[in-house]
Amino acid sequence: MGADARLEERDVSGLGEVDEPAFTGMAERHRRELHVHCYRMLGSFEDAEDTVQETFLRAWRRRETFQGRSTFRAWLYRIATNACLDLLARCRPEPASGGEVRWLQPYPDRLLDELPAGDADEPETLAVARETIELAYLAAVQHLAPRPRAVLILRDVLGWPAKEVAELLGDSVNSVNSALQRARAGMREHLPTERQDWTGGEEDAATRELVRRFTDACVVTDIPALAAMLRDDVRSSMPPTPGLFVGRDAVVTYWKESGFEQMTGLRGIATTVNRQPAVAFYHWNGQEGAYLPLTLDVLRITGGKITEILTFHDDRFQGLDLPGSLPADGTE
Known part of the structure; x- marks a missing residue:
């Protein structure tokens, strides 16, 4: 934020005279x-827009x-948090359960690049910002009840003092602290282990190579090669x-029973969403004479193995800077 914006934040004492x-x-x-x-708070890109x-x-x-x-910024956060709580009460009175979050949607990295730059001298702050946008974290958050969820995000992600969170929610500081303890315990139940080994931020050469091999194996539907890339406790879902x-055997069985081995005419493009590696797959359409969007696989990689695959339908391609189709000659 520039000096003019900071000055504006500090000097605004009332908005009654401000025009639209x-x-x-x-x-x-x-924004x-x-x-x-x-x-x-919501796990859904579209609900967040609304x-x-x-x-x-x-x-x-x-x-x-x-x-x-x-500050004006803090005031907006208060209104946004309450708007989220109202939407959750109206549309999702019960949090997610059983590990599934069927309303989960990916977030484009190019839009995350619009966020205010973090302090390079505070690597822990940057790590929190990166981790808390990854899909595994977001899925875990969706298993919390709305108010503890709000407390967790305001306290642990945004770093708000307990007193300010209490004022926002109309609770006591003791209630906020208790809700935070419950929320952290809930997150531990739903977050995967070895979080310190997640890929995130800049991908290294080993990660890029694994994504390349995953893409190539998917294109030729080589299930044994894909199985070798999965960790024993891999999780897969398709919101x-x-x-x-859950588990390599369960994922491989699903692939076989779904007819994946018989698929032909696939192409894949490596990309990233939610600061995670991903692959956009396209399927040949003879009538259109082009490869058309099929699915987006978002990967979590731990210790050189794939530990989660979240697959999204082709309606998620729009807004992710992905081509609407690929020509037959292989050029994009």
């Missing part, structure tokens, strides 16, 4: 970080209630399609 264009300009500076906050729009609408309508006791497969 000026208000919109102030709010838009925070991406608010969107990521709502995405962590909730940010609702946040800006509520903020404009309630602008006279802002008296400068906190929003029901089904969670």
Whole structure:
């Protein structure tokens, strides 16, 4: 954030006199970080989009209630958090269960690049920001009840003091601290082990090579080669399609029973989403004379093995900077 923006944040003591264009300009500076906050709360890119729009609408309508006791940014976060809680109460009164999160959607890396730069002198802060956007973390968060979920994200991700979180939620500090303990315990139940070995951020040569071999094996539907890349406790799912497969044998059995071995005409393009390696697969369509979007596999890699495959349908290609089709000659 530049000096002018910081000055604006500090000097705003009331918004009653601010016209709509000026208000919109102030709010838009925070759109991406608010969107990521709502995405962590909701797990759905589309629901986060709707909730940010609702946040800006509520903020404009309630602008006279802002008296400068906190920054404008913090005020927006308060409104966004409550908008998320309202959506969860309305649409998802029960959190995810059984390891499945059928509403989970990927987040484009190019949009994550729009977030304010972290402090290079605080590697722990950067690590938290990276880890808490990965799909395994987001899936675990969705298993928490809404209010403990909000407490966890506000305290552990954003670093808000317990007193401010209590004020936002209308709870006591003791209640917030208790909710945080429950949320952390819940996360430990649902997060995979060996988190320190996850891929994330910059991929190394070994990861790129594993992704290449995975892509090549998928294109020729070589299940034995794919099985050799999986860790024993690998997990696979395809939101929003029901089904969670845990363990190499279960995943391989599903591939065989689904007819994957008989598929032909596949092509794959390596990409990244949620700061994780991914492969976009296309399937040959003779009528169109081109390869058309099929699925997006997002991988979690630990210790040189694939430990999770989250597969998304072709409707997720839009907005991920992926080609809408691939020509027959193999050029993009």
